[in-house]
Ligand SMILES: C=C1C[C@]23C[C@@]1(O)CC[C@H]2[C@@]12CCC[C@@](C)(C(=O)O1)[C@H]2[C@@H]3C(=O)O
Ligand SMILES: O=C(O)CCC(=O)C(=O)O
């Protein structure tokens with residue numbers, strides 16, 4: 001990730017700068033990004049295809065281990081989430097983003113808020129706006145849903161709550177599989193895993209809307225970033241846009257690799273807190289979202305992290321004489337605060353050791 005070239009727009013709440021529902025014939029200067037073609041983009045073919053893993057595969061642990069080490073991202077089938085739930089969620093997301101800008105702004109995030117409508121936190125690091133709108137849900141969606149729809153707000157809440165429940169269980173299962181794939185035993189995991197069961201996990205849901213764009217090569221839906229979570233499960237509709245930054249064997253040239261939408265799959269990506277927990281065995285993955293000239297893209301990120309008051313540091317068993325703990329322990333809250341201040345320098349700020357001795 002190149003260092004950040006431009007300053008934030010001003011200290012006026014940024015959502016006020018966002019245009020009403022992206023009615024443009026061309027990309028305005030406010031949304032025109034430079035440096036989008038810093039690395040070549042490759043289509044997902046042969047060895048450049050993000051691993052697709054069936055969670056019922058008997059060789060699951062080995063497959064996850066390889067995917068996390070080599071890619072930091074994989075797609076999953078056999079996850080048990082009903083396609084019908086995803087269809088209903090998609091319909092509610094379209095319903096939300098189709099509301100008038102004035103109505104959506106009734107739920108606008110104020111500085112310091114996690115939940116609500118508005119720009120993603122990383123927006124404040126860029127002078128250009130992204131070609132997207134976002135709605136974040138952490139905790140009950142009821143309060144905001146009642147402001148969005150005066151009558152039927154419960155259909156939105158019901159679907160979001162059902163999704164949250166199912167995804168917490170899936171996220172918790174994946175977290176344990178990932179820890180197993182680091183070579184830890186079940187006993188090690190009971191001792192070391194910051195999440196005891198799925199009720200414990202902290203989670204946030206990010207609804208992303210990327211309207212069609214008249215000149216998609218000049219703008220970006222979501223700027224390159226890593227997630228701060230342990231892991232993020234991403235659902236994307238049938239419109240392509242997600243790309244991950246990858247260097248084969250961690251040594252070759254960097255390339256943007258498209259993660260194509262595969263029906264009824266989730267894309268799982270390693271976040272910064274797993275990078276810390278695994279003592280850099282599994283690295284967080286840089287990713288971004290591109291936009292489409294004709295189609296409206298939506299995605300849903302489900303961010304899984306430790307309980308807010310639990311500190312996460314490298315697991316003891318994954319440290320040793322040749323690789324001491326690379327990072328100091330942090331809570332998710334503290335780390336998110338650091339990210340809001342330092343963005344892509346946040347990991348550096350908690351570093352206490354060298355990656356390879
Ligand atoms: C739990 C969270 C992860 C997130 C910050 C948040 O509090 C809610 C929004 C999430 C999101 C979505 C878009 C990319 C991202 C980097 C951002 O700016 O907001 C992530 C945040 C993150 O991973 O820290
Ligand atoms: O829309 C996408 O494909 C990516 C979304 C994302 O990275 C996020 O919400 O953190």
Ligand SMILES: [Fe+2]
Pocket residue numbers: 225226227232287301
């Ligand atoms: Fe992300």
